[in-house]
Every structure is written in C-alpha cells, then in structure tokens.
Amino acid sequence: MQDQPKKSDQDIDFGVLDEFLGYRLRRAQMNFFAKFGEVCEDLGISPGLFAVLAIVERNPGLTQTAVAQALGNDRSAMVAAVDKLESKNLLERRPAVNDRRSYALFLTAEGGRFFDNAVKRVSCYENEMAKCLDGDEEKQWLLNALERLANKSL
Amino acid sequence: MQDQPKKSDQDIDFGVLDEFLGYRLRRAQMNFFAKFGEVCEDLGISPGLFAVLAIVERNPGLTQTAVAQALGNDRSAMVAAVDKLESKNLLERRPAVNDRRSYALFLTAEGGRFFDNAVKRVSCYENEMAKCLDGDEEKQWLLNALERLANKSL
DNA sequence: CTAAATTGTTATAGCTTTCACCAAACTTAC
C-alpha cells in the first residue's frame, strides 16, 4: 500500500485532462510560446510585442486602445508594450489629429525593417511546427477550428 | 493624408497574424481560460489548480516536481499551488516514504468530492464550447492535432 | 567519503489583469 510504482514521465495518467480542449490548447500554446522565444531571443521581443507591431504595421494610426481591443488585451497592458517598442525606436506615438486624449501609433522606418525580419523568422518556425500537420489542408482546417473556438460564447 | 478612416473593431487587418497558428492558439486559449473562470468562479480554482487536482487524483503519491513535470510547469510554481489547495483542505502533503526531501501528494476526501463536482462543471462547458465543432469526430481530430503541436520540436 | 544531482523552497523579475484616476471628448438639457 505504500510502494508507489515509481512512475516515469510517460507513465502518468492524465485522466479527464486528455479529453479537455482547454488543457490541450494550453499545452500547444506553451510550446509555441517557447519556440518563439528561442527563435526571436536576440530580437528582444515577445509574441505580444510582435502582435502589436503586426497590427500597427497593417493599420497605421490606430490608437492604443484600438490595438488592445484588436488583440483582446486590456488597454493598460498597451502602455508598457508601446513604451518598450518606442524605446527600441520601432514604434512612434504621434498626437492624434482630432482627439487630444489619444495617440496615433506608427511604425518607424527601423520598425518596418525590424518587423519584416521578425516575420521571416516567425514564418520559418511556424512552417517548421506545421510540419506535424498533414499539409496545408489540415493547417487551414485547424486555423478555422481555432477561430471558431476563440469566438464561441457560452 | 491625415484622415484615418475610423476603423471599427471588425475592420482591422490582422495581416500575417491570421495565418499564424501561435496567434490563433493564444486567442482560443484565452477564450477557454475566460470561460473557465466564469464557470468555476465560486469554486475558487484556476485552470492550473484544476490540473493539479486532476493529476494527483489519478496518480496519488506523486511528488511536487513530478506533478510539475507532468503539467509542464516549473517546480517552484507548485509550492504556491499546493499551499493553496492544502489550505482549502483539498490536497494533503505527506512525507515521502523513502526520501526525506520530498512530499507525496494525495487528495483528501473533501478534495475528491470537490474534484468530482469541478469535473462536472468543466465537462459541461467543454461540451458547450465543442458545439462549434463538427461533432465528436472533429473534436477528436482537433485533440490529436493539438497534441502533435504540443510535442513538436524544432 | 567526496562530488554531483535532486527536492522543496524563497526571492526576484516579467508579464497580464483589475481598479481607480485624470484629462479630454461627447451628450443632454437648458
């Protein structure tokens, strides 16, 4: 009754966890986050900062809150993010033309080059990760399923 | 040149983000995390604590580090988690039989009942979320794809 | 026995979320 059978890592019963989408999503996302860190280590940006650059690059002039809403983050999270990107000379806060409360965000020239380079790296490792999927067909299916789950309400 | 076209929330160009598995995984997982919080609000446990209970329930006597490794967390994260679960009388630290450094973790009787109840709730909302998938077939495919992504190495 | 590895722990830092706050903008009523 006291001799536990010395379970190895593979030997563990995950029970209901194995059937829960929430848990599996977390594990998959943790792996992606870790791989992102490896690939972009020297660039000094996190997935969150990368996402901010991506939104601002395609939608120049957006306010901080607009970017936050687009990414599903809180407004307050944007302060430190934009501060950091601005200190790296990648992003620029300009006063908004018709609203003195808000800033309009723009990529700097350096930010544009930086982002292009980062996209290359991220695309590269994304493609590598997607190799465990069955071709572009399954990847598109997966992207679609994930979008449905992200927007599902109870 | 200065009149930005007043983009609404739906009007934003996500660019490369839309094709990145990492981003879509994050969005989907954020939604699951939020829904978990709604459903289990009065229970006072997070997805992380739920996962600890699930592992200990199916693998009684595991050490803290073994649970951490199973869940992909750091050992140090387990301290606060077990502290919290122990203060709720759901989990118990017993001295390990053959290693005075480590504890063996067990669910208390109350912890067992609590977990059963929590599983009912989480299963319920998991099923609700899965309704945006095409039957059990697509769910199983998705679980499988997520497992592949979680274990893929570069 | 000595050196290396392991367990639980603490401290520290980073990131994210929540709350309250102030200034600016908007809405409504005069």
Add this chain to the structure above:
DNA sequence: GTAAGTTTGGTGAAAGCTATAACAATTTAG
C-alpha cells in the same frame, strides 16, 4: 451658445501567475 453629467483614452498602482536563480537538506554516483 453654456453647463451639467457621462463616456472614453491613457496612465499608474496593486495583485496574480510564471519563469529564473540561488539555497539548504538530502540523496545518489563514483
């Protein structure tokens, strides 16, 4: 038009969770 209240944008402080590094006690390897 003005003046009141309300909403919104950015910010800062506090709380939460996670990851990293270091540490003492203990176990294991050589």
